[in-house]
Amino acid sequence: MTDFLPFTRPTIDEETIADVANVLRSGWITSGPKVQALEAGLSAYFGGRPVRVVNSATGAMEIALRLMNIGAGDEVITTPMTWVATTNIIINAGAMPVLVDIDPRTRNIDLDKVEAAITPRTKAILPVDLAGLPVDRDRLYAIAKKHNLRVLEDAAQSQGATWGGQRVGSFGDLCSISFHPNKNMTTTEGGALVMNTDEEVREFVKWRLQGVTRFPDGTMDCDLPGGKYNLTDVSAAVGLGQLKRLDEFNARRAELARRYFKLIDRDLGLELPPESDDSNWHMFQPLLPLKNMSISRGEFIDRMKDQGIGVGIHYPALHLFTLYRERGYKEGMYPHAEHVGASTVSLPLFPGMKDEDVDRVCAALTTVLKPVLKR
Numbered sequence: 001m002t003d004f005l006p007f008t009r010p011t012i013d014e015e016t017i018a019d020v021a022n023v024l025r026s027g028w029i030t031s032g033p034k035v036q037a038l039e040a041g042l043s044a045y046f047g048g049r050p051v052r053v054v055n056s057a058t059g060a061m062e063i064a065l066r067l068m069n070i071g072a073g074d075e076v077i078t079t080p081m082t083w084v085a086t087t088n089i090i091i092n093a094g095a096m097p098v099l100v101d102i103d104p105r106t107r108n109i110d111l112d113k114v115e116a117a118i119t120p121r122t123k124a125i126l127p128v129d130l131a132g133l134p135v136d137r138d139r140l141y142a143i144a145k146k147h148n149l150r151v152l153e154d155a156a157q158s159q160g161a162t163w164g165g166q167r168v169g170s171f172g173d174l175c176s177i178s179f180h181p182n183k184n185m186t187t188t189e190g191g192a193l194v195m196n197t198d199e200e201v202r203e204f205v206k207w208r209l210q211g212v213t214r215f216p217d218g219t220m221d222c223d224l225p226g227g228k229y230n231l232t233d234v235s236a237a238v239g240l241g242q243l244k245r246l247d248e249f250n251a252r253r254a255e256l257a258r259r260y261f262k263l264i265d266r267d268l269g270l271e272l273p274p275e276s277d278d279s280n281w282h283m284f285q286p287l288l289p290l291k292n293m294s295i296s297r298g299e300f301i302d303r304m305k306d307q308g309i310g311v312g313i314h315y316p317a318l319h320l321f322t323l324y325r326e327r328g329y330k331e332g333m334y335p336h337a338e339h340v341g342a343s344t345v346s347l348p349l350f351p352g353m354k355d356e357d358v359d360r361v362c363a364a365l366t367t368v369l370k371p372v373l374k375r
Contacts, residue, residue: 005360006310008182008283011249011352016241023237031209034236041243042177042192047170049194050201053236054208057156057178057191058085059229061126063207064174064193065093067200068150070123077117078126078154079109080319080329080337086128086154087318096327098122099319101334106274107285108135110336114143124150129158129168131314131346132184132282133274137163137172144173152176156191159184160250161280169194179235184249184280185242187235252351253281256358260284260347263362268369271343283314287343294372297343307364310348317341 023029035053042051054060070076072094078086080099087097100117103110107130114125125144127135135153144151153168155161156178161168169175179190195201203224206213211226231239242249254277261275269289288297295303301311317337319329331338347361 002308002360004308004310005348005353005357007312007346007348008350009352010181010186011245011350012238013241013245016238019237019241020234023233026233029234030232031230031236032233034233034240035231038187038231038236038239038243039192041240042194045169045243045246046167046175046194049170049196050198051192051194052201052204052208053179053187053190053192053231053239054229055190055231055235056229057154057176057180058089059208059227060176060191060193061085061089061152061154062092062227063204063229064152064176065089065095065124066207067174067195067203068124068152070095073121074123075119075121076124076126076152077109077114077122079128079130080317080334081107081109081130081315081340082128082154082318083156083315084318084321084323086126087324090126091323095123096121099329099334102130102336102340104336104339106133106135107131107340108133111136111139111143115147118147118149122147122149124152126152126154128154128156129161131273131285132158132161132280133276134158134161134163134168134278137168141172150174156180157183157282158280160246162278174200179239179242184253184282185239185246187231187239187242190231190235190239249351250280252353253349254279256349256351256353256355257281257284259355259358260349260362263358265362265366265370268365269373270365270369281349283312283346284349285314285344285346287340288345289373290343292374293369294374297345300368301345303368304364307367309361309364312346313344314346315341315344 074095090097151173153175175194177192179187207226208229211224214220271287
């Protein structure tokens with residue numbers, strides 16, 4: 001029997017597993033030398049910019065909003081096509097998420113519509129690189145500069161992606177990265193913020209761990225109400241092993257994506273994502289031709305599972321969730337995001353896949369879809 005193929009699976013090598021065991025044996029398992037080494041490695045990866053790690057990308061963005069002094073009465077422009085963490089952090093800061101519909105081709109925030117959403121209360125733009133495809137950084141920063149706005153890049157899914165030949169995170173304003181297990185590199189759970197200045201780093205470190213500053217003589221002070229966001233050395237050891245192989249992982253993802261583009265039967269009517277050399281191919285997400293299908297998306301997923309193929313959904317249009325309906329958002333406000341949210345599926349894509357796995361997925365797509373397409 002053929003093994004079940006999940007839509008994602010982390011690749012953890014034996015060297016990394018051994019390093020985690022060494023950390024556990026060392027007796028120092030919370031934040032320590034491995035965290036420092038990971039931060040140094042990430043800084044080098046992002047062209048020397050300062051980087052600090054935390055226990056989630058959500059935490060990184062929460063602190064980033066603190067660094068931007070965003071709070072009650074402020075507005076932050078973002079997209080409805082993202083995981084709810086992107087907008088939840090804005091609400092938790094006391095500010096208001098202002099949503100802008102997506103470009104139906106890239107599925108990222110439609111920069112043509114951003115300026116119309118700017119008000120005197122707007123403090124920042126929070127774009128999301130959906131599935132690893134970068135938002136147009138040139139246009140994004142031109143808008144931000146024109147209106148004197150900060151930018152927090154939600155690059156949770158785009159580590160290793162590029163814009164204009166430069167790695168996402170190696171330039172620009174604040175940039176949040178995720179190391180969740182389904183991301184292109186993982187620390188089991190975790191995230192990081194790429195920053196600009198030493199002052200931002202000092203403030204970030206205080207927010208990261210209880211607002212405390214420790215002094216060489218053993219005394220300490222607390223001057224802000226920080227939280228508990230620190231990453232452990234156990235997690236950092238995983239991250240160090242992953243960072244060594246990140247370029248390799250991303251290259252393999254690109255190969256698999258190219259194979260999908262080559263083998264998917266175009267007669268099935270799937271709307272494929274843009275073919276882009278800038279993407280890190282975090283996910284491969286076609287849109288189902290639901291209007292031409294006699295089954296629902298849920299039934300499609302079940303039938304793919306019967307074929308031994310795991311399929312994910314990333315993401316529903318978030319303004320349709322109760323939390324956002326209560327804030328005045330409703331169906332019909334962002335039609336492109338609603339269409340993508342209702343019809344997207346995430347096919348298996350991870351560096352441990354073989355070419356034959358892509359072949360299996362494409363064959364399963366034909367087996368499942370061909371009989372249910374309306375003629």
